[in-house]
Amino acid sequence: MGASRKNELAQLGEAALEQLRGPVLSEVRRKIARWRDPRARALRQRKRVKRTATASAAGAGVFGAGAVTSASAPVLWEWGGSVGFFLQDVTTFGLGGLAVIGGATAVGAGVKYRRLKRTPLPEAPPEPVALPASGSAARAPMQRLRDAEQSLHGALQQLTSAGAGSAAADARGTADSAAAELRRGAERLVAVEAAIPHAPAGERAALRSDVERLRQELDEGVDGYGALVAAAGRAVAASGASEQKHLLQDATDRLAGLADGLRELFGPERRE
Template sequence: MEPWRNRPNNEIVRKVVNELGASLQGHPLAEQARYRLQKWNDPVAKLERKRKRTNAVLTFWLALITIFGTLAVFGFTGVLGTWAAVGGTIGAAVPGLLAVRSGFKLRELSAARQRLALSPPPPPRPPLPAHISSARVPMEKLHSAEDTMNQLLVQLDSPALTTMPTESVQHARQTAQEASTAIRAVSAQLQAVERARDTAPPLERAPLVEGVRVLRIQLADGVDRYCALVAAAGQALAASTQFQDPRAVLDDATDHMAGLASAMRDVSGYSAY
């Protein structure tokens, strides 16, 4: 039999992989895996892993320096021969240079972590609701709006592009995160009521069906208002590039965003404190 007949067709394999990925889209396990991957790729988590690795390497070099330094001391004091003094000195010098390098790298990582602490990235987003949930479509829309809002705030926070005060941008970023958290609280409430509706006896489902409908309307309205605030942030960026005053536009959008967060918290009973 020809060897090429035993090779899998690449097009078939690619098609199977694509179909498998499409079938897992929205599955709770797939969403959970994506959520964990997002947390793993978080900039703060990456810096922390690098800091731990660099700290471990620095500890290793310091241990070698201690061992070879002790050997050199014994050699110079005559406890051991000249070979110990020469070998210990050379052996301590090489790890010493590498330890200095690791120390500078650890210092750079600490400075980078401080910069991230001053302007923290948005926290990892929880997985999307299941496809069968009526909260799925609004939350997909919210995810897209959040990505756009983050990009706009990065542009507004760039001194090379705008003259927007850093305090205004930080306030807008914090308020946007609060609004997103409040909207997600309504989404979680909607999903809980949906599960209760699906498990309730048929004669007791009518109030739960009505509750799902009301929460679905409130969730969609909250997401639409968030998207309107994204448009306002875009207008602030456009105003800054047209030599206008963008601060008034962004501050007005931030006030509306704070009102949205408060309204959504009233709906869900959620409190950030």
């Protein structure tokens, strides 16, 4: 078996492993991201506090009912004479004390739960997105885009906490739109790459030229997205909320223009 044949088989094996690992690894990444997500942690905390309040209230009710029953039914203790009535006092006091503790715990947990409910939940981070195959020209820009999305999410969270919530929300919406257009462009690039091996020899050069053009457009688009990430970082470092909003809004407007351009390039309405 020649070296070229061995290389071809190795490439096929790597591609098969990539397909097998890809969905599994993507799901693992999603689960880890969901577990670490501050929004998910806040929701889990709410659930824990609510369970504590419910269980404590139920326990207080049960112990309180037991204390009332013990105190109001002396016939249950007459069999023991003075010892029985002593046990009645101990039981009533013990159950009543447990009811008070349970009630206090329930009240405290209820107050905490209401406070948590009033606290706005953090924005959910972007879902980890599967990347194109390792040999694709679209993989590197899509890797950059995915990393940039995570960085932007952290910066916008900081700005929201600092009082620039409206500007952060505008930036987030524009960034999501631009990212969707970039991923649509990556899908087109991958489709062109897949057509090259099946095209007549005389047409493959033109298809490769299309791949290079699409890759350049993707790189430029990701650079534009990165400009918003940089502006968000500068806004986080800025001292005043007004300056933060100005920096972020200016970059958002520029990215909105870029998103419109990407939509013209990669959108379904375009005709080649």
